[in-house]
Amino acid sequence: MNIEAQLKEKVLEAIQQMYGQVVDPASIQIQKTRKDFEGDFTLVVFPLLRISKKPPEQTAEELGGYLRDHLAEINSYNVIKGFLNLTINNSFWITYLNNVAAEVNYGFIHKKEKPNTVLIEYSSPNTNKPLHLGHIRNNLLGYSIAKIIASQGDKVVKVNLVNDRGIHISKSMLAWQKWGNGITPEEAGKKGDHLVGDFYVKFDQEYKKQIEELIQKGQSEDDAKKNAPLILEAQEMLRKWEAHDESTIALWKKMNSWVLAGFDVTYKNLGVDFDKIYFESDTYKLGKEIVQEGLNKGVFFKKDDGSVWVDLVEEGLDQKLLLRTDGTSVYITQDIGTAHQRFLDFNADEMIYVVGNEQNYHFQVLKLIMNKLGYSFSEYLFHLSYGMVELPEGKMKSREGTVVDADDLMDEMIRTAEEMSRELGKLDGYNEIEKAQINRTIGLGALKYFILKVDPKKNMTFDPKESIDFNGNTGPFIQYSYARIKSLIKKAQEKGIQIPDEINSNTELSLKELQLIKLIHTYPEVLYESSESLSPAIIANYIYELAKEYNQFYHEYPILNEENSDISVFRLFLSAQIGKIIQSGMNLLGIDVPERM
């Protein structure tokens, strides 16, 4: 049982003994004592006043006395207003630290009683253009959340649903056919996703010209958009694709393979992966039968024109189309189908969709529909809705060429890390391969941390010109702290100092050391919180605080230079544990830490 639970139990006992009442455990608030006060844990007594029927100070005093006398771990207490601050024995903290050192993955839940299978979908790109900054946020979030959930003992399945069909795909295909002269990525010297993206842009440009011409000839804008020859051709191409026209399918396969090869490179660079990749070309017909069943059951209704709808007016929403007049499906139809399919494929208990907040409504509807259809898992569908990444001048617009490309951005970050290293002379004497590896770790660490430290649901601004900081609350700051710990340990080993498996429990602790151990103590809780709220930002902020506190300690206290060898060894031991946690936390964010930098 952890110390907070013990405290809580004793408080309940104390109340029963002294005031003769059994209280709701929820009214017992044990929290970490704020830095500016003396103590380790604080009991807020205000909620207990109606039971004690005494003033806050007196109640706190009485409870404090009882706890001190009945719980060996409590060393002393003090009362400030309605706050009872309890101080725990040093030996408790050192024993705790020894346990941390003995654990393989401290903070993880190794054997959950009843592990769930959690399916997490992220990335979900379209195969008509390369990945951009928005996808980076999506991928980093999905990948990190998957790791975090796994750390809490559940089984995680990472899936990607690639949108590889539809009118937008036809557009780039058509443009390549018309203006590409058969060019391949090899000939163009480009990644396939970028090449295909170029033709998507080309389509748009030519399409706009045609619209303009038609408007000149007197058509309305809406008509012009519908009647432009290019869009008609693209629609025709989509029809051919759906009719399995051989040459269309061949072209589609060829171009998609280029794009997917390009994505693979980007994913690899970014360090994300998947257990299973679904393609919409396989799944887009799913869901129709389920809608039909729903229709039979009277959950949905059919309009006179034959289209099928669900009525969500009672839920405060509108009516939503599920099948078109011609019987074909819309986007949500296939989402109904894929949800069903995946729960079957993996026998999943939960499913998380990492999708931007512009689709909040969509997922609200999806969940309601699954519920109406009677799927018990509807309760366990979660939309991890994240905010947009905006530029200082506003939203990214492909038309204005302000889209920040994922590959370019990663390259730029690594280049910035290189410049930084060179200016600081940090990597003098390392060979080129080592340098490249370290700069990559740092550049990507800066990017990933910058994005993940922000609460997912918030929109964030990203300034590519000023780039990303390498000082302060950043990935490199944390990486640096880690590298320095590694360096310390290496130096110690060179001096023949052994870091022991455990530390004597009556070692004296400074306030700073105690503070660090207390921070270490909260790590499991941080992981839990982060997993529950699907927010890597909680871990990011924690690791930053840990690194920052450690750096202060590092400056204030000699470690290897400490003359008392017991103290020196203790500080090394503490440093090593902190290094482990930094590494563990960063790993959950998908960020590497360098041995040196």
Place this chain on the structure above:
RNA sequence: GGACCUGUAGCAUAAUGGAUAGUGCAUCUGGCUACGGACCAGAAGGUUGGGGGUUCGAGUCCCUCCAGGUUCACCA
């Protein structure tokens, strides 16, 4: 117009309903004869968008107003 989300210092970002709202960048001032200065110490910067309410206690919960965003397609 309906629904949902967000508003914290110049910018960025924290705070299970708890004590004096933390932190970084930028600005200013100090600290390298080093266990690694990508660091540390200090200064300055706030009516937590406005107004009500609930509570012993509100950045946090409720109401209202303001500002911004998203969405409400026989698109995906």
